[in-house]
Every structure is written in structure tokens, then in C-alpha cells.
Amino acid sequence: MYLNYFGLNDNPFSIAPNPDYLYMSPRHKEALAHLTFGLRESGGFVMLTGEVGTGKTTVSRKLLQQLPENTQVAMILNPTLSALELLATVCDELGLSYQSEKGSLKSFTDLILSKLAANHQAGINTVLMVDEAQHLLPEVLEQLRLLTNLETNREKLLKVVLIGQPELQQLLKRNELRQLAQRITARYHLLPLTSPEVRAYIGHRLSVAGGDISIFSQSTLKAVHQITGGIPRVINLLCDRALTLAFTKQQAVVKKAVFFAAAEQILGDDVVSQRLQGRRRWYLGIAFVVAIVCGFGLGSLYV
Template sequence: MSKSHLRAYSVLEYGLATHAPLTVVTGEVGMGKTMLIQALLSQVEDDQTIGLISNAQGDRGDLLRWVLNSLDVPLPAETDYVSLFQLFQTFVVEEYAAGRRVIIIIDEAQNLGSEMLEELRMLTNINSGKDELLQLILTGQPELRQLISRPALRQFAQRVTVSYHIDPFELKDTRAYIKHRLIHVGGTGDEITPAAISFIHSETNGIPRMINKLCDLAFVYSAASDKSNVGLAILRELQNDGVILKPSDPPYFLTNKVNTLSKAAE
């Protein structure tokens, strides 16, 4: 993991340890958010009841069905919103009475939209007094952070105890990441030249998923050419063949470029 990933995981652990009502972690597509969730789930304790939701979408009331399904709570065929909420509240209170906290983890939470996020905030009203019966952990793309920052969701934002944004790899992180993966599969860690790694970093914007794909393609081309190492020439060949699909710059890259151009013009 990069330093940014370690910090993000620490934030998730902190949210659990402090019984934070709302914890939010964001990052670009391919930055390993789901990997962090899986690592967190591997540390589940007996006093925690976990519900995991991925790609939840829908209208008001649908969210409660997603939540109850994630907790394996049986749903009647025909149930109105009030009954669904009562069913959920009863479940949370019963789990608390049994010495367990209910934790709902929602991945790709940027897909929820304003109304469903507000509905989530209303669910945290189950918490009362000094004890937190329900915890929510949201992970998503940068759009989630932008969504929460809207004035209409200021009450939701106030409930967020801790949040963190996972930054893309810096060049040194990309070097360490590639070396680690090469050694993990039995290599020396030096099968890709420093110049090639710099190229890979530039083409992928430091996003792990894209780094993996580009390295895999480079080794395919290298093997076809009977070469044991990947150099810059192999990557240039990939580029010329149109095999590399470079992702568009994320919003923060565009912002940084605009700021740089503005300062240069002053």
C-alpha cells in the first residue's frame, strides 16, 4: 500500500474504533477503495454486524431494501416505507441489546444521489444518547465528496466524523508498487527499467489498476519479442500500436493544470 492507502485504511479503522456515525473515503476509479473495504472486512469482530452494499441505486425507500438485504433481514413481499423503517430500527435495537453494533458499508456511494444520502442521514437518527447503535461507512469516487459539499446536504456533512481522499501514486510509489508486485510473483523487481516505470507512471496518472494493465501488456509484448525485461522501447511500441488507452485526467489534475497555467501567466 502507498502512504495514502495506509492513511485511508487508518481512517476506516478510526471510524470503527470510535463508533463514528459517518465515515467517508473517496478516490479515483481504480485507486483500490474496494480492496481497502475487503481488508477491513477481514478484521470484523464478534460484536459487529456488517452489511455491505455495492452500486446501490433507486428511489426513496429502495435504500432501506438495499440495507435490509445486506443484513440478511427477511423482507415481506409488500411493505410500505414506514414498515421498512420500523423493521430496520427493530433489527438495530435488537442487535445492540445483544451486544452488537450494526455497521453499513456502502461502496460506490456517489451513485446514491442527494435524496438517498439524505435518507441515510435520517437512518442515523436511530442513534441516541452516548451510544451509537448504527455506523455508516461510505466509499466512492471524488463526485461523492463534491455531492456532500452541496448546501442541500449540509446536515449530512455535519454528521461526517472523519473523511479522507486517496491520492494517486507519486512516482516513487509507482516504483515501489511495481517492484513489490514483481517480487511477489517470483521476480527480482528489476524486470522493468526505471525509464519504463517513469513512462508507465505518466501514462496511468499513478492509478494502480491502470499500472497493472499496462505492465501486463508490456510483458506480453516483451515475451513476444523474446526479451526478459521491459524497456522504454516496448512501451513506445504499445503506444504506437494504439494498445494503451490513457484515462482522461481526473478533476484534480485539471484543476492543478489550470492553477499552474494561471500562475505562469501572472
């Protein structure tokens, strides 16, 4: 709706995990480096966690782009499966045929292990990527660990990437999963963007779409971090709505009042008010501490 009005050739704030729009903040670069390093190690698991909307899935898509060509990837996007269903899904992803009515844990496991051995003989790496892994049942995670038992003297024949919310960290602290936790060779927790990174993030996405950051006023850019907490998905939702509102008002620049209106439409009046009050309390707290320090400093002059 607003693309032509703002001179954009694409939607800069789509919530689809498009790697072309991935803003590589220092945290995102470190997350990608950890995953890449982990997949090169001999262990079976690497793990990426983060709050909802911090960009985990987008980082994983970037990782897929950087994998060597001799890599076969199996993707599990819906991990709310039983152990048997998980193995069947892995078989599907690896292109293995089977008779579903005769499927069993042993038959599926044998098929997968044979495929892993065949891939290794052909010089092909095999990677299993599980999104939303915090939903995996403990017995399913244990089944994944058993799949990584096939190994040479130097490396595991299956590498598993677990991507999930912080609850995944708690899940892996369970006593029955301690063997799996010990096989994680790299792990990283993705934090929200800082205020300068939010500005750079918005500028990057607008630049990829053929625009520039001047579409948003300086005061609006500060407000974006204040309201969104630096969560990229929330930034996308609110900035997209703000551009739509600015277009309907025929305003060439997204002003703070328009952004607040967009935030209220998406998040609700109560959430926006709460976050604004939280920031005001933070400023008052800082002012109070500064006043105390200054008071002690002035008082010491008269001692």
C-alpha cells in the same frame, strides 16, 4: 500466458481488488487509519473519496479484514437505487425477511431499526458500506442519515462507510444534506501514487506473485509513472499488457519501448503522445526557470 515465462505463480497485475496485493503507500495507510478511527467514533458516517482507479475499493476490502469478529456488514455495490430500493437492499444484506409487495419506507425502516437494536443487545456492531456512493440521490442519502438516528448515550447503532469519486464531496455540500455532512467523523481523499511509490507498488505486486522488480528495466519504471499518472488500476492494465508483449517477443526484461507499445494498445496513441508531450513541456518549463535564476545570479556579479 506469461506466468511461467517470468517465474510468477499468480497474475501480479489483476485489476480485481485483492487485499493481498494492496500496496500500503503512506496515503493508503492514512486512508485506512482514518476509516478505522471513524468507525470507532460515536458518529454515523465515514467517507473515502478518490479518482477512478486509485484503490478505494481495495482499501475498503482491507478495512473489512480488520473489522472485529462481532461486526455484521451490509454491502451496497450498486447505489443507483430509490430510497425504497435502498432500504430493501439493506434488509436483504442484514438477512431480514419481508413481503416485498407490502414494503414501504416505514416497514423497511422499522425492520432495520429493530435489527440494529437486537445487534446492539447481542454485542454486535453493524456497518453499512456503500461503494460508488457519488451515484446516491440526495433523498437516498437523507434516508441513510435517518437510519443512523438510532443511538445510545455513547454511540450510533449503525455506522455508514461512503466510498466514492470526488463528485461525492460536491454532493455533500448541498444545503439539504448539511445535517449528514456534519455527521461525518472521518474523511479522506486518496491521491495517486508518486513516482517512488509507483516503483514500490510494482515491486510489491511482483513480490507477492513470486517475482521481483528486475523484470522491468529502470527506464520502464520511470515511464510507468509518466504514462499512468500514478493511478494503480491503469498501472495494472499497462503492466499486464507489457508483460504479455514481452513474452510474445521472448524478452526477459520489459523495456521502455515495449511498455509504450502496451500503453498505446490500452490508452491509444493520442493519449500516450499527449502525456509524453506534457512531461517534455514540464522539463522545458523547469529549464527556463533555472536559466532565468542563473541569469540573474550571474548578472548580480557585475553590478
